[in-house]
Amino acid sequence: MSTPKATDLGGRALDFVMGIVEAPINGFERLMGRKRMPYLFLAPNLILFGIFTFLPIAIAVGYAFTGGTGLFVSDRPFVGFDNFRQLLQCEDYLRPGSCRESLFWTAVWNTLWFVGFNVAATLLVALVTALILNRAIAARGFFRAMFFYPVLLSPVVIGLIWKWFLDRNGLLNAFLQMLGVPPEIFLLDVGWSRFFVVVVSVWFHMGFYTLILLAGLQAIPKDLYEAAAIDAASPRRTLFRITLPLLGPNLLVVLILLMIRSVQIFDEAWVLTNGGGPGTANSFIVQYIYQMAFGSDLRLFGLASAASVLMGLVLLALTLIQLRLGRKMES
Amino acid sequence: MGNLKLTNVTKAFGALTVLHGIDLTIDDGKFVVFVGPSGCGKSTLLRIIAGLEDISAGGIEIGGRDVVQLSPAERKIAMVFQSYALYPHMSVRKNLAFGLENLKFKRGEIDTRIAEAARMLAIEPYLERKPRQLSGGQRQRVAIGRAIVRNPDIFLFDEPLSNLDAALRVQTRAEITRLHRQLKTTMIYVTHDQVEAMTMADEIVVLNGGRIEQVGTPLELFDNPRNLFVAGFLGSPRMNMLKGKVMAVGEAGVTIDVGYGAPLAASIDPAAAKPGQAVLVGIRPAHFAVGDEGLPFVVQYHESLGTETYVYGTLEGRDEQIIVHQTGHFAPRSGDLLRIMPLSGRVHVFDPDNGLALPQTVSQRSDAYEHA
Numbered sequence: 190m191s192t193p194k195a196t197d198l199g200g201r202a203l204d205f206v207m208g209i210v211e212a213p214i215n216g217f218e219r220l221m222g223r224k225r226m227p228y229l230f231l232a233p234n235l236i237l238f239g240i241f242t243f244l245p246i247a248i249a250v251g252y253a254f255t256g257g258t259g260l261f262v263s264d265r266p267f268v269g270f271d272n273f274r275q276l277l278q279c280e281d282y283l284r285p286g287s288c289r290e291s292l293f294w295t296a297v298w299n300t301l302w303f304v305g306f307n308v309a310a311t312l313l314v315a316l317v318t319a320l321i322l323n324r325a326i327a328a329r330g331f332f333r334a335m336f337f338y339p340v341l342l343s344p345v346v347i348g349l350i351w352k353w354f355l356d357r358n359g360l361l362n363a364f365l366q367m368l369g370v371p372p373e374i375f376l377l378d379v380g381w382s383r384f385f386v387v388v389v390s391v392w393f394h395m396g397f398y399t400l401i402l403l404a405g406l407q408a409i410p411k412d413l414y415e416a417a418a419i420d421a422a423s424p425r426r427t428l429f430r431i432t433l434p435l436l437g438p439n440l441l442v443v444l445i446l447l448m449i450r451s452v453q454i455f456d457e458a459w460v461l462t463n464g465g466g467p468g469t470a471n472s473f474i475v476q477y478i479y480q481m482a483f484g485s486d487l488r489l490f491g492l493a494s495a496a497s498v499l500m501g502l503v504l505l506a507l508t509l510i511q512l513r514l515g516r517k518m519e520s
Numbered sequence: 521m522g523n524l525k526l527t528n529v530t531k532a533f534g535a536l537t538v539l540h541g542i543d544l545t546i547d548d549g550k551f552v553v554f555v556g557p558s559g560c561g562k563s564t565l566l567r568i569i570a571g572l573e574d575i576s577a578g579g580i581e582i583g584g585r586d587v588v589q590l591s592p593a594e595r596k597i598a599m600v601f602q603s604y605a606l607y608p609h610m611s612v613r614k615n616l617a618f619g620l621e622n623l624k625f626k627r628g629e630i631d632t633r634i635a636e637a638a639r640m641l642a643i644e645p646y647l648e649r650k651p652r653q654l655s656g657g658q659r660q661r662v663a664i665g666r667a668i669v670r671n672p673d674i675f676l677f678d679e680p681l682s683n684l685d686a687a688l689r690v691q692t693r694a695e696i697t698r699l700h701r702q703l704k705t706t707m708i709y710v711t712h713d714q715v716e717a718m719t720m721a722d723e724i725v726v727l728n729g730g731r732i733e734q735v736g737t738p739l740e741l742f743d744n745p746r747n748l749f750v751a752g753f754l755g756s757p758r759m760n761m762l763k764g765k766v767m768a769v770g771e772a773g774v775t776i777d778v779g780y781g782a783p784l785a786a787s788i789d790p791a792a793a794k795p796g797q798a799v800l801v802g803i804r805p806a807h808f809a810v811g812d813e814g815l816p817f818v819v820q821y822h823e824s825l826g827t828e829t830y831v832y833g834t835l836e837g838r839d840e841q842i843i844v845h846q847t848g849h850f851a852p853r854s855g856d857l858l859r860i861m862p863l864s865g866r867v868h869v870f871d872p873d874n875g876l877a878l879p880q881t882v883s884q885r886s887d888a889y890e891h892a
């Protein structure tokens with residue numbers, strides 16, 4: 190029960206704002222005509238989008254076909270598909286060592302593995318969490334806030350916190366020692382470090398996906414569950430035959446976002462693993478792009494751009510496939 | 521067996537008590553309608569019977585079995601929701617099959633039952649469609665079909681027609697009645713539409729503010745409302761109310777003065793009234809004879825429906841609106857003065873202090889209304 194006063198206040202605030210903007214908007218409308226008004230409202234966002242998204246994409250595509258180490262287009266010779274050829278030249282794609290850009294292919298494979306585990310784990314954890322939070326449990330609001338809280342943190346902070354937690358003298362080892370388990374240098378072990386990169390990523394992002402799934406769960410009409418109860422559906426069958434099918438569109442959205450964002454894994458892993466270590470065990474595609482362009486004064490902007498164009502194409506394909514699937518599911 | 525017994529059923533949501541000790545017995549095979557104004561607790565009572573809502577106190581028996589601790593599925597009931605609550609991602613066939621599959625019925629039996637229900641409700645052409653590809657009326661039938669295939673002891677309907685247009689509502693109403701005759705299963709039907717209640721029910725339960733006002737056949741309630749609430753709630757347009765005073769108490773009944781020097785006779789138990797007592801006199805719009813004598817009635821306007829006419833006006837010199845019903849064409853002009861006479865044996869008398877009807881010597885019921 191919200192107080193009527195609050196809504197009244199909101200209504201009055203809205204009236205006040207509307208009063209201020211009404212005159213100029215009416216003026217514009219007379220100037221431009223009613224039909225063109227929507228574009229006026231879209232314009233500011235479109236301009237920002239153009240400057241910070243579309244323009245950089247265009248520049249990156251352009252740079253992908255140039256060579257040298259110059260920063261400005263004027264200093265960069267056109268090299269055609271050379272950068273792409275360099276990235277894709279390989280005897281056996283399964284063995285990064287046999288590729289001309291072995292670091293790139295190591296990163297590709299690391300990323301693919303990460304995407305697989307991270308998507309599966311995050312989806313599962315977020316789904317289970319959402320299902321639990323959707324029930325009438327005590328202190329539901331508190332738990333919702335708690336799971337969402339990490340989303341608000343900066344990736345660098347996340348990386349640092351977990352590094353401190355997993356360090357040789359970190360909290361986890363102190364705890365293990367208390368239990369009599371010998372300490373482990375988690376971040377210097379290939380298996381453990383990869384495992385924890387996924388754990389940290391799940392912990393970091395699950396709140397966001399839980400929220401999307403929770404919204405979907407709450408949009409399922411309550412009377413369907415009542416009908417199912419009268420229809421003698423067991424909890425298991427209710428989950429698999431009612432809840433999950435009706436959650437389909439939300440699961441798809443989560444899957445799309447999760448895959449795209451998993452492919453883009455970089456900052457928190459970079460901080461956590463001290464730049465992709467041990468060795469190249471946690472070196473991912475974005476890290477490769479970053480290192481080619483800005484790391485150790487390499488200034489290989491062309492190669493980095495070509496790699497990001499390739500990654501962009503993969504993401505585009507993923508998005509299109511899933512949009513197509515989504516549309517098929519709707520009909 | 522689909523008989524139902526509620527004893528002292530009480531329900532509170534937090535501090536708000538919405539049902540105050542409901543006692544009700546429903547015999548097997550009856551069509552019972554719960555009516556009452558919005559918020560009186562009809563749906564809550566139905567959901568309690570279904571097992572979708574716990575009770576705060578009291579007992580529920582279905583077929584002689586205590587079901588208070590049983591889940592909805594174990595109570596052998598089926599429910600048709602106001603929103604239909606069809607599973608949107610399943611075809612009509614799957615919607616009908618879902619409950620039977622959950623109960624581990626054999627495929628063949630499921631198919632037989634679906635075919636039977638589909639034929640009964642004429643939904644065979646839509647079996648492979650999804651609910652959203654159906655019209656409101658078709659969805660309604662599917663919802664009823666989902667209840668039928670379960671072969672329950674009791675059908676529960678919560679305002680199933682409220683989302684249909686007027687014509688479809690009349691048609692579906694008739695169909696549900698036909699279905700009841702065919703299946704002979706107990707049906708409990710919630711509505712706040714008194715026409716539905718009057719036309720469909722074997723027995724009407726009038727609820728108000730979480731209490732039962734009266735239980736009876738439609739005509740019992742119409743002819744002998746127990747109190748002002750029932751008198752006002754059933755019958756459309758509603759009963760006219762006149763203030764009056766008991767003049768004389770005789771053997772056959774009482775005479776009541778409502779002014780205008782025209783005393784009304786009412787067949788009230790003489791023991792229940794005393795001269796000088798203030799009363800409310802209730803007369804339904806259809807129970808006036810327009811003629812040369814009776815109460816002076818000033819016409820304001822009239823509504824002609826072709827086969828019948830409603831005349832709106834007031835008694836001369838008073839403010840309370842009076843409605844007079846006449847069959848056929850009748851076109852008085854605004855300002856006309858008519859004389860209206862209550863039909864004998866059709867005068868209801870209420871005690872204004874507690875709203876209860878004064879008991880009648882003979883149950884008021886004309887031969888034309890006689891029923892088994």
Ligand SMILES: Nc1ncnc2c1ncn2[C@@H]1O[C@H](COP(=O)(O)OP(=O)(O)OP(=O)(O)O)[C@@H](O)[C@H]1O
Pocket residue numbers: 533536538556557558559560561562563564565712
């Ligand atoms: N879950 C609930 N929590 C709190 N109060 C409730 C709840 N469900 C119903 N009520 C209250 O109980 C009372 C009866 O509600 P109910 O839905 O049974 O009314 P109804 O007779 O079916 O009305 P309508 O004709 O509008 O459907 C109402 O005052 C309602 O506000």
Ligand SMILES: [Mg+2]
Pocket residue numbers: 562563564679
């Ligand atoms: Mg209701």
